[in-house]
Amino acid sequence: MSPFLNQIKPWVSVICTCYNHHSFVNQALQSVVDQDYPNVELIVIDNGSFDRSAERIAEFTQQYPAIQFIQNPVNLGLNRAFNQGLALAEGRYVIDLSADDVLLPGRLSKQVAQFENLAGPYAVVFSNATYIDRSGHELALHYAVDAQGHACSPVPTGNVFRPILESYFICTPTMMMRRDVLNELGGYDETLAYEDFDFWVRSARLYHYAYLDEVLTQKRLLPSSFSAQIISTDTSLLRSTLAVCHKAFERCVTPDEFQALASRIRRFIRKAFYVEQFDLALQFGDLLQHIEQPDWQSNLILALSKLHLPVNKLYRHYLKWSPVLHSAKLD
Structure with a gap:
């Protein structure tokens, strides 16, 4: 991954974390491999799955040996598993992909193009998403769209620190993040049970966010999903949320x-x-x-x-x- 090539077409590191997603992990990984963007490194962490996830990933990596695969014997927690991948990542930009979600065609090229055209301290480009069920059937859109496929309501962009505090408005798996910002923040906070609200609070105080008005990701909703545990x-x-609220108060x-x-x-x-x-x-x-x-x-x-x-x-x-x-x- 030469610095020269990274300047021409910046590399993107996709960090895919998997925990008991054997039914979906192949589709998630294939959605990365099928992207039309040329400079992609894929890092997969199986986080102590007790189903056939690790077996499925190992079979997939035989077809694509450039994929880096970490197999944890026990579940280390989502944030620590992601940080394992971040330690290996070399791309300018990073995507945090759950093994039950799907990148839609063209996502990487569109988000990189958006990032490269931005002027100012931007750390994140995010987009719209479709929520799907176990079978892949569409349930809803994160942002309702008009006949042209554009979000019906304004989406916060630029300095989003206050909107981040007001409500959940970013669909987490749609984010593309700058790796240097993640490293500056020390990655995800491993003392917490989840990552997004904390990352938003810490990064949005210092950097801007940009919205790309397209549906570029499918996020799967399952009874076992982290979001359903609330x-x-x-x-x-909620205990992690209290800790993040204290961080937000200080900022x-x-x-x-x-x-x-x-x-x-x-x-x-x-x-x-x-x-x-x-x-x-x-x-x-x-x-x-x-x-x-x-x-x-x-x-x-x-x-x-x-x-x-x-x-x-x-x-x-x-x-x-x-x-x-x-x-x-x-x-």
Whole structure:
């Protein structure tokens, strides 16, 4: 991977992490191999799968021996597994690909072209995505589109630190990231259960994001998906979210940024209550009090949290009648 060639056509490192995705990993890897962009390195980490994932990956790498394959004997956690791949990556740009997601044709060439045309401190190019089920059937789009295929509503771009605090608006697997930014941040935080919100908070404070208005990725929604775990009483996601909210609090500067974070924390208080993690709800409440006095709804939820009411079954019943993506967003 010569520096000269990297200047002409920058290399892209696709880091694919796999955990019990034997039904989907071949399609994910094939979607990388089939890209029309010439300079791609593919690094695959099987993170202690106990199905046939490692076998499928090994068979695939026999056809494409340039693929780097790491097989972990146990699950090291998503963030640590990604960092294993990042340590090997040499591309200017990096894609974090789950082994159950799919890159659509032309994605790499379009995102690289967008990156190379940007002026200023941009760290991420992201796009629209289609959500699919286990069988590959389309469920919904991340951003609704018009007849021309363009997002119907404005998508934040440029300085997105405040929008990042306000809501989940980026479909994570659509991101192409600058490797030097990832390295500067020390990769993903391995003490956390998931990566995206933390990466957004740390990188968006320093760098800009650009939106490419096309559907370039298929994100698969499964009952075992990380995003679906948010409704479980034993989820570890909210504890990580509390840690990220503390990081965000330390990085807020303007009143509107603090207010955006406060609004998000109020929603996390409710989520912690719904999954019966009452101590976390109270800790979110403590953080909220450093920004503002909680409103009456938050005070009510915090008071009910002290009673340890069994509300999770009711919450799950409610979600059955909600839109399909309701539980897919850590919002």
